[in-house]
Amino acid sequence: xxxxxxxxxxxxxxxxxxxxxxxxxxxxxxxxxxxxxxxxxxxxxxxxxxxxxxxxxxxxxxxxxxxxxxxxxxxxxxxxxxxxxxxxxxxxxxxxxxxxxxxxxxxxxxxxxxxxxxxxxxxxxxxxxxxxxxxxxxxxxxxxxxxxxxxxxxxxxxxxxxxxxxxxxxxxxxxxxxxxxxxxxxxxxxxxxxxxxxxxxxxxxxxxxxxxxxxxxxxxxxxxxxxxxxxxxxxxxxxxxxxxxxxxxxxxxxxxxxxxxxxxxxxxxxxxxxxxxxxxxxxxxxxxxxxxxxxxxxxxxxxxxxxxxxxxxxxxxxxxxxxxxxxxxxxxxxxxxxxxxxxxxxxxxxxxxxxxxxxxxxxxxxxxxxxxxxxxxxxxxxxxxxxxxxxxxxxxxxxxxxxxxxxxxxxxxxxxxxxxxxxxxxxxxxxxxxxxxxxxxxxxxxxxxxxxxxxxxxxxxxxxxxxxxxxxxxxxxxxxxxxxxxxxxxxxxxxxxxxxxxxxxxxxxxxxxx
Numbered sequence: 001x002x003x004x005x006x007x008x009x010x011x012x013x014x015x016x017x018x019x020x021x022x023x024x025x026x027x028x029x030x031x032x033x034x035x036x037x038x039x040x041x042x043x044x045x046x047x048x049x050x051x052x053x054x055x056x057x058x059x060x061x062x063x064x065x066x067x068x069x070x071x072x073x074x075x076x077x078x079x080x081x082x083x084x085x086x087x088x089x090x091x092x093x094x095x096x097x098x099x100x101x102x103x104x105x106x107x108x109x110x111x112x113x114x115x116x117x118x119x120x121x122x123x124x125x126x127x128x129x130x131x132x133x134x135x136x137x138x139x140x141x142x143x144x145x146x147x148x149x150x151x152x153x154x155x156x157x158x159x160x161x162x163x164x165x166x167x168x169x170x171x172x173x174x175x176x177x178x179x180x181x182x183x184x185x186x187x188x189x190x191x192x193x194x195x196x197x198x199x200x201x202x203x204x205x206x207x208x209x210x211x212x213x214x215x216x217x218x219x220x221x222x223x224x225x226x227x228x229x230x231x232x233x234x235x236x237x238x239x240x241x242x243x244x245x246x247x248x249x250x251x252x253x254x255x256x257x258x259x260x261x262x263x264x265x266x267x268x269x270x271x272x273x274x275x276x277x278x279x280x281x282x283x284x285x286x287x288x289x290x291x292x293x294x295x296x297x298x299x300x301x302x303x304x305x306x307x308x309x310x311x312x313x314x315x316x317x318x319x320x321x322x323x324x325x326x327x328x329x330x331x332x333x334x335x336x337x338x339x340x341x342x343x344x345x346x347x348x349x350x351x352x353x354x355x356x357x358x359x360x361x362x363x364x365x366x367x368x369x370x371x372x373x374x375x376x377x378x379x380x381x382x383x384x385x386x387x388x389x390x391x392x393x394x395x396x397x398x399x400x401x402x403x404x405x406x407x408x409x410x411x412x413x414x415x416x417x418x419x420x421x422x423x424x425x426x427x428x429x430x431x432x433x434x435x436x437x438x439x440x441x442x443x444x445x446x447x448x449x450x451x452x453x454x455x456x457x458x459x460x461x462x463x464x465x466x467x468x469x470x471x472x473x474x475x476x477x478x479x480x481x482x483x484x485x486x487x488x489x490x491x492x493x494x495x496x497x498x499x500x501x502x503x504x505x506x507x508x509x510x511x512x513x514x
Contacts, residue, residue: 057412062362067419069320077470080317082438084438104303106302108204109252110296113256113259119190127197128273134488142261147180158218163233166233167233170237170240191242193227193248195247196490209222211331217330245502249276251268254493257490268489269432269457274343275432277305281300346424354372364409377404385399385400387460388461428463429466449482464483
């Protein structure tokens, strides 16, 4: 009986399909009957002829031709990755470090958080035009409370005397301590100092600035121990009970923050105003190591990879626009890699290209382009906004162009602006991926989490996906990796370094008592 029902259902479905097909044929025959077809014509061919593809104009071809130097392929990126690995090894060696572009400074941070840290800790995060002070109260089972405040650094302080900068920081620290009623703490509050500038560490709380970046140019700081300068500024006030117990880079803080959550985390990366990376290296590979050789036999290495290219390693893909940006910067011929991929320069690179398009008469005809000729007018956040539009939609692009005084930008010009933004951001993503791939291959771990923070990675709509796909392609199938967004890495990470250090001291004291 069931077999009969099944056969009846199949037969019914077959009849419906035949009926549907018959209706289609009848409709086509009606069209044929009422229309005179030319030789080779059919209903299908006529329907297809109504589709009009977008035509690439001669102007667009010229724009793409002028931008061809911004296009990087797999061979370029593979070469960047290989040269980066050579630079890492040179920076780690005693004989090569002095001449290396990537210095690979040991940070003296050897212990990663294990989840057993408790207590109240301060962190100071200095790495751009603003700095942040926070207090982190860590409770058992990785529960914590955190409070923070952001303070601005005026332009005149960024370019003034070093004592003025550190006095300003000490003033803001004192204000925060009083505002949060932390001055009542009986013990000195441990403070982790995130200092996001090239720095040579000579101890966990000793770090000498090698060179200013990110628009800072304070006299009397380069070559000096910035921890000591901060301590002196605090001593001049005499109204805060703080112990600066560690200095670290924002990449180290980023790594520490994610390692607190995921023990597989071994690399920290910042792609924001500037760029840098750190990773966990075996002490035996760090020839510059001058600490003890006991356990744990590894240390976080601050690569300072923003200077990669300072020795000419990237000349083969640098464009005339890269050279112009470098020439106009506060630190010419330095931080070449950073100037090609970081947020401080990405928007300016797009502006330089657009200016050339205006000069060539290829874009913005009959538009007021005066604002494009102002250095810094095209901000990096514009790149992220423009690339947030769906393909064929230019609503966000037009808002950006309106800000720049060109509200009537045509669809063709909007499309070209997006194309240029994509070239710049994809090149940046590819180059950052080459650097991470170089670290992964050097470490030779087959399952690693990469902690990443910074405005470019956080806010650009496609940057994370660009990096994931490119790293996967460069690494091959036998390696597993994950990119983990670090939330408040440089702040929380600094507090965690202070917490880990306190745990070590307590463990040593307990061992001595036993």
